[in-house]
Amino acid sequence: MTQTADTPIADLRSQLRGEVVDADAPGYDESRRVWNGAIDRRPLVVARCLDEADVQAAVRFAVEHGLEIAVRGGAHSMSGASVVDDGIVIDLAAMNQVTVDPATRRAVVAGGALLGDVDAATQAHGLAVPAGLVSHTGVAGLTLGGGMGWLTRLGGLTIDNLLSVRVVTADGQVRVASESESPDLFWAVRGGGGNFGVVTEFEFALHEVGPLIHYGLLFWSLDRGLEMLRHVRGVIDTLPDDVNVIVGAISAPPAPFVPEQHRLSPGYATIVVGTGTAESHADVCAALAGGVPPLFEFTTPMPYVELQKMLDDANGWGLHCYDKGCYVTELSDEVVDALTTHVPEKTSPMSIVLLYRLDGAFSRVAEDATAFGGGRSPRFGVFVIGVCPSPELLPAERAWVRATADALRPAAADDGIYVNSMTEFDAVSSVQAAYSPGKYARLVEIKTTYDPDNVFHRNANIVPALP
Numbered sequence: 001m002t003q004t005a006d007t008p009i010a011d012l013r014s015q016l017r018g019e020v021v022d023a024d025a026p027g028y029d030e031s032r033r034v035w036n037g038a039i040d041r042r043p044l045v046v047a048r049c050l051d052e053a054d055v056q057a058a059v060r061f062a063v064e065h066g067l068e069i070a071v072r073g074g075a076h077s078m079s080g081a082s083v084v085d086d087g088i089v090i091d092l093a094a095m096n097q098v099t100v101d102p103a104t105r106r107a108v109v110a111g112g113a114l115l116g117d118v119d120a121a122t123q124a125h126g127l128a129v130p131a132g133l134v135s136h137t138g139v140a141g142l143t144l145g146g147g148m149g150w151l152t153r154l155g156g157l158t159i160d161n162l163l164s165v166r167v168v169t170a171d172g173q174v175r176v177a178s179e180s181e182s183p184d185l186f187w188a189v190r191g192g193g194g195n196f197g198v199v200t201e202f203e204f205a206l207h208e209v210g211p212l213i214h215y216g217l218l219f220w221s222l223d224r225g226l227e228m229l230r231h232v233r234g235v236i237d238t239l240p241d242d243v244n245v246i247v248g249a250i251s252a253p254p255a256p257f258v259p260e261q262h263r264l265s266p267g268y269a270t271i272v273v274g275t276g277t278a279e280s281h282a283d284v285c286a287a288l289a290g291g292v293p294p295l296f297e298f299t300t301p302m303p304y305v306e307l308q309k310m311l312d313d314a315n316g317w318g319l320h321c322y323d324k325g326c327y328v329t330e331l332s333d334e335v336v337d338a339l340t341t342h343v344p345e346k347t348s349p350m351s352i353v354l355l356y357r358l359d360g361a362f363s364r365v366a367e368d369a370t371a372f373g374g375g376r377s378p379r380f381g382v383f384v385i386g387v388c389p390s391p392e393l394l395p396a397e398r399a400w401v402r403a404t405a406d407a408l409r410p411a412a413a414d415d416g417i418y419v420n421s422m423t424e425f426d427a428v429s430s431v432q433a434a435y436s437p438g439k440y441a442r443l444v445e446i447k448t449t450y451d452p453d454n455v456f457h458r459n460a461n462i463v464p465a466l467p
């Protein structure tokens with residue numbers, strides 16, 4: 001796609017209710033900033049849309065002037081897909097309204113909302129959408145890739161709770177997609193990322209959750225990793241439906257509940273979240289601690305909205321990051337060996353490995369019901385994330401992420417990759433490898449129908465078929 005330097009931005013300003021920010025406008029630097037501090041790009045213009053008509057006008061303008069489009073929801077994509085050099089950023093941040101109908105247990109969420117916006121509105125009624133762990137993540141990018149977090153075992157992926165979307169496609173038209181209307185498009189947006197257009201509205205089914213949940217953190221030192229991982233896998237295999245466990249190689253938080261001498265020490269943890277009774281949560285914590293005694297443990301009831309914000313500060317804007325992911329079907333000896341060999345070699349204390357448990361409601365959804373990149377058999381979603389505070393430290397963390405991901409590869413499931421865990425696409429973790437051959441072929445077909453010229457390509461790109 002060609003880019004033009006003399007684009008009539010004044011035209012665009014006259015068509016939008018929202019602000020149009022170019023390099024000469026105050027606030028330009030703020031408007032091009034994304035979550036990953038390693039990304040620094042200079043768009044020609046940022047269209048801060050206020051409503052669906054603004055989005056339509058921005059898409060039409062971009063296509064007419066041959067401008068490359070980046071669509072921005074919460075700006076958390078590791079690769080910086082939501083900002084583009086010399087092109088147009090279609091920014092939905094101001095479109096963050098959430099409306100909840102407690103009677104039908106449904107929420108309508110505008111395309112630029114953050115997870116925290118949804119949690120605040122839904123928890124007012126004791127309801128929730130299963131989503132991610134950090135409240136400043138965007139609903140749009142997270143949902144379009146799949147969406148996994150504390151409620152995945154209880155309610156499935158975020159896409160498993162999606163009822164309909166409104167999408168502005170490459171021709172500037174608004175399309176509604178659901179099981180009964182444009183079902184092909186509805187299938188594709190549930191896992192196929194931002195390939196099919198700009199989603200201006202999501203409608204979700206809600207689950208009863210909270211307002212209080214049960215939280216537990218159990219932490220082991222680095223040298224107990226092998227024994228601890230071998231023990232916890234047995235407990236995780238038999239979890240009740242109302243408890244979820246994320247296993248992590250993390251540093252102990254500098255929190256008051258952590259004994260002072262252990263704060264910021266590297267090690268392994270299980271984070272245990274119960275949405276049912278205190279007893280079932282306590283039983284799981286006791287079983288996890290029962291094999292290899294943790295260095296410390298902490299359990300408490302807490303509001304669900306607080307749980308959702310607990311990791312916000314540790315994952316603040318401006319950190320320099322690089323991520324790679326895979327699925328493993330079990331914490332086999334091979335996986336445990338790969339982790340315990342590589343985790344001690346990270347140089348930044350902020351770098352982490354997280355293993356999200358995916359079973360229960362996640363596995364009750366048919367493999368081909370959505371375009372999700374990955375199978376539905378019980379498994380762990382593994383994220384290896386290099387995180388550091390400054391650019392000069394990133395090359396070492398990137399090398400560590402790659403080495404750890406390479407070591408896990410022989411044990412990885414070969415039925416897909418979670419597109420939201422990919423920072424870049426290479427020969428091994430290509431977009432094609434993210435989907436089963438059948439899903440990929442169907443995605444190409446639907447992409448060719450709705451976006452034949454590949455207008456929306458700053459994503460895990462599905463390339464349309466040639467005419």
Ligand SMILES: Cc1cc2nc3c(=O)[nH]c(=O)nc-3n(C[C@H](O)[C@H](O)[C@H](O)COP(=O)(O)OP(=O)(O)OC[C@H]3O[C@@H](n4cnc5c(N)ncnc54)[C@H](O)[C@@H]3O)c2cc1C
Pocket residue numbers: 035070071072073074075076077078080081082092111112131132133134137138139140141142143144145146147148149193194195197198199200315420421458459460
């Ligand atoms: C701190 C942090 C925590 C995370 N935690 C989790 C987690 O717990 N669970 C999980 O599943 N994932 C998690 N992720 C990964 C996250 O799902 C992806 O980074 C996701 O892409 C973020 O969405 P966004 O809207 O914030 O990002 P953006 O960068 O704005 O967008 C991401 C992609 O979606 C496209 N897009 C954005 N908005 C729209 C829209 N309205 N219509 C069409 N396309 C759009 C963009 O063009 C881009 O390709 C986390 C990421 C970070 C950085």
